[in-house]
Amino acid sequence: MPENEFPKLRPHPFRQAPDRTPVRPVCETPPYAELCVTSNYTFLTGASHPEEFIGQAALLGYRAVAITDLHTVAGIVRAHVAAKDSASRIQFIIGTRIRPTDMPGLSVFLYPTGMDSYRRMCRLLTIGKRRAPKGECHLAFQVLAGLQEGLLAVAMAEDGPAGAHGSPPHLARTSEALSELARIFTGDRLSLALRRPYGPDDAQRVQQLCELASEAGLPLVATNDPHHHIPDRRMLQDVLTCIRHGCTLSEAGFRLHANAERHLKPAEEMHRLFAEYPRALQRTIEIADRTAGFGLDQLRYEYPDEVVPAGKTPQQHLIDLTWEGARERFPGGVSEKVRAQIEHELRLIDELNYAPYFLTVHDLVDFARFRNGGEPILCQGRGGAANSAVCFCLGVTSVDPSKFQLLFERFISKERNEPPDIDIDFEHERREEVIQYIYRKYGRDRAALTAEVISYRRRSAVRDVGKALGLSLDLVDRLAKNIEWWDQGLLDPAGVRELGLNPDD
Numbered sequence: 377m378p379e380n381e382f383p384k385l386r387p388h389p390f391r392q393a394p395d396r397t398p399v400r401p402v403c404e405t406p407p408y409a410e411l412c413v414t415s416n417y418t419f420l421t422g423a424s425h426p427e428e429f430i431g432q433a434a435l436l437g438y439r440a441v442a443i444t445d446l447h448t449v450a451g452i453v454r455a456h457v458a459a460k461d462s463a464s465r466i467q468f469i470i471g472t473r474i475r476p477t478d479m480p481g482l483s484v485f486l487y488p489t490g491m492d493s494y495r496r497m498c499r500l501l502t503i504g505k506r507r508a509p510k511g512e513c514h515l516a517f518q519v520l521a522g523l524q525e526g527l528l529a530v531a532m533a534e535d536g537p538a539g540a541h542g543s544p545p546h547l548a549r550t551s552e553a554l555s556e557l558a559r560i561f562t563g564d565r566l567s568l569a570l571r572r573p574y575g576p577d578d579a580q581r582v583q584q585l586c587e588l589a590s591e592a593g594l595p596l597v598a599t600n601d602p603h604h605h606i607p608d609r610r611m612l613q614d615v616l617t618c619i620r621h622g623c624t625l626s627e628a629g630f631r632l633h634a635n636a637e638r639h640l641k642p643a644e645e646m647h648r649l650f651a652e653y654p655r656a657l658q659r660t661i662e663i664a665d666r667t668a669g670f671g672l673d674q675l676r677y678e679y680p681d682e683v684v685p686a687g688k689t690p691q692q693h694l695i696d697l698t699w700e701g702a703r704e705r706f707p708g709g710v711s712e713k714v715r716a717q718i719e720h721e722l723r724l725i726d727e728l729n730y731a732p733y734f735l736t737v738h739d740l741v742d743f744a745r746f747r748n749g750g751e752p753i754l755c756q757g758r759g760g761a762a763n764s765a766v767c768f769c770l771g772v773t774s775v776d777p778s779k780f781q782l783l784f785e786r787f788i789s790k791e792r793n794e795p796p797d798i799d800i801d802f803e804h805e806r807r808e809e810v811i812q813y814i815y816r817k818y819g820r821d822r823a824a825l826t827a828e829v830i831s832y833r834r835r836s837a838v839r840d841v842g843k844a845l846g847l848s849l850d851l852v853d854r855l856a857k858n859i860e861w862w863d864q865g866l867l868d869p870a871g872v873r874e875l876g877l878n879p880d881d
Contacts (some may be wrong), residue, residue, distance in 0.1 A: 497527060570650065600638065610639075726792065
């Protein structure tokens with residue numbers, strides 16, 4: 377059979393339940409790594425949690441799996457933890473997916489191979505988000521070109537415009553984009569994704585992708601481009617798509633995936649699907665091996681050095697500030713008990729190299745109370761820091777170690793080997809002054825507000841799903857107001873009938 381012709385496949389009907397075939401031992405499973413996974417951190421698109429993908433990939437005997445959400449790395453922490461907890465110790469690959477604004481019809485998946493390339497990837501996403509309205513990311517090819525060093529990349533030709541499922545990629549336009557990408561991703565760092573979406577023109581699609589790869593001199597890499605970890609989630613994925621587009625299931629049309637095939641398939645199935653392209657399968661393992669040297673465990677806090685005067689080490693400066701504060705806190709003299717506590721804490725802080733962190737926190741408190749150019753800004757440290765005599769001497773907390781039995785190891789423990797966590801409450805009306813001080817001192821390239829992912833509340837979830845299903849607004853409202861069933865996970869059949877619905881639907 378010619379290389380550019382896809383092998384004939386057995387009929388594969390729509391599936392709505394996961395394959396129950398027992399998984400063979402990992403040693404018998406053919407090697408495969410899934411590199412292009414879209415989780416629910418690509419909001420209203422992916423229909424499975426990152427940890428669900430990790431668990432399913434481990435169950436299927438994958439060598440490795442990547443989480444590559446669109447313009448974000450928000451889901452990688454949960455995936456990292458799940459991979460560490462997995463009995464199979466599956467390799468987790470950090471990645472992201474971008475869509476360059478001047479390369480329509482093409483996605484680029486990026487994978488860092490070390491700390492420096494990880495920083496560049498995060499910097500790339502930051503630039504794209506700062507240049508776009510909230511919720512968007514605008515990245516041009518030139519920005520990618522300036523930050524691609526050390527990154528591996530997989531280019532994926534996306535489907536054509538809505539109107540026909542699996543429409544072939546625009547050959548000329550995609551070819552030009554691949555040539556540009558190949559120019560910057562030198563040294564065998566770029567691959568072209570080969571996927572089989574079970575559309576009506578799979579053979580034509582595969583032939584065109586092979587031609588594109590040949591023209592650009594790129595290796596092919598196999599992927600199923602999964603958006604959910606098991607076929608059962610296809611229905612949820614459809615509902616999420618409708619919510620994203622503001623339409624009902626009956627109106628969605630070609631916005632929906634054509635079938636339930638975008639899930640993690642057994643490695644044996646992937647080898648069957650791409651039997652004529654063994655190098656595309658081997659390429660998944662090659663990429664996994666080249667990214668194996670980097671993981672989130674290598675990330676460490678790097679504290680500012682602006683808080684340390686010239687000629688002093690951070691620890692020396694912390695010791696000086698601590699004893700200066702102790703003299704102010706205890707004008708009658710520092711008792712032996714408190715002195716022993718302070719010395720014990722300072723030794724542990726020195727051993728764990730946390731002095732720069734304490735100095736950074738002290739600088740913020742000192743600004744709020746004495747250096748803001750006006751009345752002092754009320755502030756108070758809380759939480760575990762209350763167990764620290766050093767924090768008391770620095771003015772961070774107000775818990776007197778001479779009056780309480782403090783246990784510093786509840787705050788910092790050598791055995792846990794985790795950085796300290798000092799929470800400071802600033803008075804609400806003047807919090808912005810502290811924020812602007814941080815930006816002035818460290819610059820906007822080194823200071824940022826943390827973000828959080830907001831989850832659906834129960835009633836909002838019921839309302840949005842009800843609308844996607846095409847239920848009337850009054851019925852959706854009644855369903856949302858009566859959610860006592862939520863914790864059980866099942867609707868009461870009698871209650872459903874009272875609403876005029878069929879519980880078996």
